[in-house]
Amino acid sequence: MRAAARVVAAADGDRTALVVLKGEAPLLPRRTGPNEVHFVGGAAGPLGGDELRIEIEVGAGAVLHVRTVAASIALPGRDGAWSRLAVHASVAAGGTLVWLPEPLVAAARCRHRAESTVDLEPGATLVWREELVRGRHGEPSGEVELSTTVRRGGRPFHRSDLVLDDSPAVLGGARVFATLVTTKEIDLKIPEIMPLAAGGTLVTALGRELAETRAITDRLVTPPQ
Template sequence: MITAGVRATARIGARADGRGGTALPVLEGEGPLAPRRTRASGTEARVILVGAMSGPLGGDRFAVEAEVAEGARLHVGSAAATIALPGQTKDEARYDVRLTVADGAELHWLPEQLICAGGSDLRVATRVELAPGARLVLREEQVLGRVGEEPGRLTSRLAMRIAGRTVLDQELACGPGAPGGWDGPAGLAGHRAIGQLIVARPEFADEPVTARPLTGTAVLVPLPGPAALVTAVAPDARVLRRLLDEALAALTP
């Protein structure tokens, strides 16, 4: 019997605990999405997303929501890479991420890679809502295919608003069935790992970053508002992580 796919949502809520730390009054997950509290680091609460089963598979609908209230600091990572796999249906899988950060709050969103295995069809959408005085470090790493296999299809959208103003809204489509040219010289040029890094700091409003190439194939550009975007492509996930780590170090005071 063919199923319609798994629906699952994880929710994380962080707030200042009144003692200089961060509490997690909301920490819940469904099915394959299991957020787990780990040891705090100073005033920062830490959460790891654990995948309790394979996926997303074709037809699955996953969502993760995180909200960081004023004065709170939250760091979210994942226990392992997420691997999109073909399912019993021909439907695409969806993975939606919604992040909200208030004034005086800080979020580090640093999951492991998302890998689109051969035959998979995944649509990812990340939407970020920041207050003017919020701080954010967000990293996305997407890999087309496992070692030695053809890539799956990936459609990825990343959108961010600061103080209600859209400062970034972009979409990438690649893999089988994507519009022509995605792997050509004006696209990925044969690379199989794609990464983006967003750093938002109120200080950038007075001292915006300067657009410039970084190490290897990474490029830094300022965004309207107190934020910066780094994009990079690489032959594999290991090289991509190194490029993004170096970029983050360059943007960290």
């Protein structure tokens, strides 16, 4: 399956207008609040072999919060084929993007790549959270490759690459992995928080349950307006 979605938010006075809101199953965006969009899955997956793409554009002065209504479950396909989700977002000066999808669950025998690229103009605000659960209840994890690149003003702001499977070599006994990268500077002295060299903050949390990691990142996120 190949599917794409595109969301474009622009300032309209003191409101945010969604000038483009379109997608194909399983990437179906729906406006759910003044500054909020939820993606509603129209099909199972991603399945091995699927190629999915999301494009997000936030204009100057616009505020956009993006969520999903449910977790995504990466499922195995035929002949060990990889599935792929590519997300590209751009945020203009004075714009704000908050990306808070439900977690990705790596089902047994899946092979999935998630690639995120964010381009920020100087003065843009970003909160970008990604969560991974290694396997459904009682099953081992499949293979997942996570790649996240954030640029600000055309220069590197943050880059991370992570390859995970059912081996404990990377995360030890942790079942849930969560990261949050933000242009905001967070003045909390806890081990999970690391200031970024270009400004902003990286939060990394590990745990056996989703609630453990989400409790750390939830309090750092400004709620939708």
